[in-house]
Amino acid sequence: MWLFKNQKKEEEKEINPSISDKVAGNIASAGIRIQRKFSDGMNKIFKNMNNRKLKAFLILFCLCAGGYSIYLAASAITGSEKTQKSIKVDQVDVPKYFDKTGDEVIPEAYVDEETFNKMQEFKQYIDSLKENGSKQYDSILQARPGLMDSVQVLEEIYYSQKQNCLLESVCHLYKCLLLNVI
Secondary structure (H helix, E strand, O other): OHHHHHHHHHHHHHHOOOHHHHHHHHHHHHHHHHHHHHHHHHHHHHOOOOHHHHHHHHHHHHHHHHHHHHHHHHHHHHOOOOOOOOOOOOOOOOOOOOOOOOOOOOOOOOOOHHHHHHHHHHHHHHHHHHHHOOHHHHHHHHHOOOHHHHHHHHHHHHHHHHHHHHHHHHHHHHHHHHHHHO
16 A cells, blocks of 8 residues: 555665665674774773873873873964965855746847848858768867757747748738728
8 A cells, every 4th residue: 555655665675684784784883893992902001000090191191191181282272374274265256146946037038130141151151060970060069069959949039030030020010901901
């Protein structure tokens, strides 16, 4: 049943651990083995010491470790900038259009006759490079991956403009004919 699908998936996960779970288990067991070896070594070193020497050694260790910690904290606060190697945080550059979705109203695009002719010449040039198998064609497309898409969109805009102009002129002629007839 669909109600119990999640329970079945969880049970399968428990039965068949994933590779990442196996790797994590191996890392954890290796860490435990290292800790156990370290503690066994320390026990061998300090096994024959009496309690007074152990306490003195513990106090000495705490004083050294604490003193070094205090030294690091104090030098971080009072040290000069030349002696400290600190991490510098630069200001983050915010992209210009980070808050734009791309769905905003785009102003009406217009492609004039001269631009369209230049586009056609460019398209013929690119087609000739493609037919000749030139490496220049590949390098142009790698450097500008959306170039041919942009050319195609501009052509579509130009043709839609022409179609709109044609429709407007037909409508205008139709209106003129109607006015002349009436």
